[in-house]
Amino acid sequence: MSAGDGASGAAPEPAVVEHPEPDGPETGPALAVFAHPDDAEIAAGGTLAKWAAAGREVHLLVLTNGDRGSQDRRVERAEVARVRGEETVEGARVMGLASATVLDVHDGDLDNTIEIRAEVVRAIRRIRPATVVSCDPTAWFFENRYYNHSDHRTAGAVALDALFPGAGNPHYFSDHLDEGLEPHDVPAVWLGWTLEANHHEDITGFLDTKVAALAAHASQLADGIAFFEEELGKEAASAGERIGVRHAETFRVLALR
Numbered sequence: 001m002s003a004g005d006g007a008s009g010a011a012p013e014p015a016v017v018e019h020p021e022p023d024g025p026e027t028g029p030a031l032a033v034f035a036h037p038d039d040a041e042i043a044a045g046g047t048l049a050k051w052a053a054a055g056r057e058v059h060l061l062v063l064t065n066g067d068r069g070s071q072d073r074r075v076e077r078a079e080v081a082r083v084r085g086e087e088t089v090e091g092a093r094v095m096g097l098a099s100a101t102v103l104d105v106h107d108g109d110l111d112n113t114i115e116i117r118a119e120v121v122r123a124i125r126r127i128r129p130a131t132v133v134s135c136d137p138t139a140w141f142f143e144n145r146y147y148n149h150s151d152h153r154t155a156g157a158v159a160l161d162a163l164f165p166g167a168g169n170p171h172y173f174s175d176h177l178d179e180g181l182e183p184h185d186v187p188a189v190w191l192g193w194t195l196e197a198n199h200h201e202d203i204t205g206f207l208d209t210k211v212a213a214l215a216a217h218a219s220q221l222a223d224g225i226a227f228f229e230e231e232l233g234k235e236a237a238s239a240g241e242r243i244g245v246r247h248a249e250t251f252r253v254l255a256l257r
């Protein structure tokens with residue numbers, strides 16, 4: 001979320017609750033696309049860790065370098081980005097991810113441009129994910145206490161616009177074909193930080209990993225991990241109650257084919 005986002009990390013009760021379970025366990029590669037270095041852990045860290053532990057190849061693409069994630073006016077933003085890059089790699093390692101890539105876009109400056117979509121499409125065509133995980137671009141207001149960071153909304157829009165109509169159509173980013181990257185249709189997208197959840201993923205046994213991965217982002221945890229550990233625990237327990245398990249994460253799942 002980055003320092004100053006103002007969120008506790010706790011999601012509200014979803015407005016729409018159905019439970020269209022995917023057709024059996026998810027398999028194949030997955031690609032998580034988020035705005036800031038610590039977003040994936042907060043929104044979907046238990047699910048990503050669970051998939052990795054099950055043998056899925058899970059990759060992370062972070063669209064900004066998080067270089068405004070500090071309230072210290074004396075610190076160089078390039079230094080913030082450097083530290084957060086290292087924290088991203090460590091968080092990904094804790095979750096068991098296959099790779100973590102951070103794009104060189106300034107924190108807070110994320111726009112849904114053709115250049116950034118090209119980067120996401122390139123990652124989709126290279127990794128060929130069965131599942132893309134991002135955040136819901138339509139989620140603006142979380143109760144009366146928080147509205148969603150512009151970068152989060154934009155990251156969700158970038159991810160969706162990249163996977164359709166971009167990644168599957170050879171006339172989008174045709175130069176990729178010269179790099180040996182073929183078009184790829186992504187069959188499923190899972191959007192965290194949503195107000196219209198339709199799926200709760202059982203992450204029982206993976207909450208500790210989610211919290212440990214978030215703890216890797218020490219630069220964002222001036223007061224320690226305890227606050228997030230408690231909030232993420234409450235959120236996971238609340239989501240878990242909905243499907244009768246100890247801990248869960250909440251998503252808006254789209255089955256695209």
Ligand SMILES: [Zn+2]
Pocket residue numbers: 001002005035036038039149152
């Ligand atoms: Zn963020």
